[in-house]
Amino acid sequence: MKPARFEYVAPASVDAAVETLLAANGEGKLLAGGQSLLPLLNFRMARPAVLVDLNGIKELSFIELRGESVVIGALTRHREIEHSPLIASRLPVMSAAMRHVAHLAIRNRGTIGGSLSHADPAAELPMMAMFYAARLTVQGPAGRRTIAAKDFFVDALTNCLEPEEIVVEIEFPIPQHDGWVFEEVARRFGDFALASIAVSIRRGQSGIEDARVAAMGVADTPLRLEDVERRLCEIEIDVRMPDRFCEWVRSSVSPNSDLHASGEYRKHLLGELARRALKTALAAKGDRR
Ligand SMILES: Cc1cc2nc3c(=O)[nH]c(=O)nc-3n(C[C@H](O)[C@H](O)[C@H](O)COP(=O)(O)OP(=O)(O)OC[C@H]3O[C@@H](n4cnc5c(N)ncnc54)[C@H](O)[C@@H]3O)c2cc1C
Known part of the structure; x- marks a missing residue:
């Protein structure tokens, strides 16, 4: 099948993406790696009026050490996490988990922000967010707020985001375990x-x-x-x-x-x-x- 007709917008900043979602009045949908969303569009289980493509927002793609945490941008691909030396040394359980995520082609496109937001109960990154007690920074019309992973996952395939909110980055505190x-x-x-x-x-x-x-x-x-x-x-x-x-x-x-x-x-x-x-x-x- 093919998706229902939609308007395609590719904003260059998070601010512009939030504005586009706001203007879409609840009918907008974010596109990251597309690995979960595109099948839903093709089967017409999701029919957004506006598709907001995050892939041009380069500031959303990074992995960095910040104090005692590793912080990962929402658009960072599964494959970058899988091969990151920083993740391997500071968050080794996540490194091990990434090898179980789908197949190479999917890991090349799929993103951490997409995986967490999709909230599949059998997906590795949401589990890692719970394991590491991650904190998600999200941006909406009122600015930024931080959500603990335990509050983010509400039900199967359901998160606590408002329709105009975007996951921007995820902070993983580093545990000292042997x-x-x-x-x-x-x-x-x-x-x-x-x-x-x-x-x-x-x-x-x-x-x-x-x-x-x-x-x-x-x-x-x-x-x-x-x-x-x-x-x-x-x-x-x-x-x-x-x-x-x-x-x-x-x-x-x-x-x-x-x-x-x-x-x-x-x-x-x-x-x-x-x-x-x-x-x-x-x-x-x-x-x-
Ligand atoms: C055949 C197959 C097998 C798979 N197997 C596994 C597996 O074993 N383990 C696993 O973990 N995953 C698996 N996946 C899912 C894969 O990891 C997806 O890439 C992931 O779930 C979604 O990431 P994405 O970047 O592609 O998001 P998209 O498909 O682009 O988006 C998914 C949802 O998240 C929303 N979204 C995206 N980015 C943001 C953001 N920054 N802020 C707020 N909302 C956002 C979208 O609007 C959409 O509702 C599989 C997928 C396929 C097709």
Whole structure:
């Protein structure tokens, strides 16, 4: 199929893009990499009157270190994130996750701003935003505001943006961890995940001092499992820890069944991935940040 007729506008600045969205009166749609939007247009599941192409706004494409955070411009392509030495050294879990995002052609065009805004519950970058407790800077008619990732993802394929707001950049605070793992199972390499888990830990004298656990494919939004993180820090490290972790993770999710897998299968799978991930993270002995 072909898209319904629309007006095409390619603004040169974020200010101009916001003005165009405002003038479109709720009928405008932003175009970034087009990898999710174009199929929706072609199937006429989205019928915007005005398509606002962000690709000419060069200031939206960057990856930089700012204090204790890595900040990524919204138009930065998946492939640039995948191959960034800064991301590999400071946000290694994201680096590992990027290899699971779709296929090369899609990673060449897809952007972080598009992926977060599309808010697919089985997409890697929204999960990474939850894992790293990212903060999104968005610009609208009233200026800029910052939104925590946990508030940004509202439901499957739904974010909290107003119709005239644009994601401009995303800040990822750098955690100090000495063991980390990203685990995912998809039916075929490059497919959306059936289930995935990210774990990172910092070891103290007698146990785990700090932990991060995020999961996806098991709810309508990516999840940060903060209760499980707390429990990991409350017990001593021993051989039973990965099994206990597996049970805690399983009991904190209630995935729905869909045409790809039953909820029970996703829950079981996530627990197995969790067990494996914690074993690897515990074995890391400080050689991985
Ligand atoms: C076959 C296939 C397989 C895929 N597999 C995976 C996968 O395994 N994992 C994965 O994570 N993704 C996967 N994707 C999705 C891919 O990563 C997309 O690139 C991504 O979801 C959307 O990014 P985009 O830049 O192409 O956004 P677009 O398609 O251009 O836009 C997506 C949505 O975001 C909005 N938007 C875009 N930029 C902004 C912004 N700056 N501010 C506010 N709103 C904005 C658009 O208006 C639109 O509603 C797959 C896609 C395809 C086609």
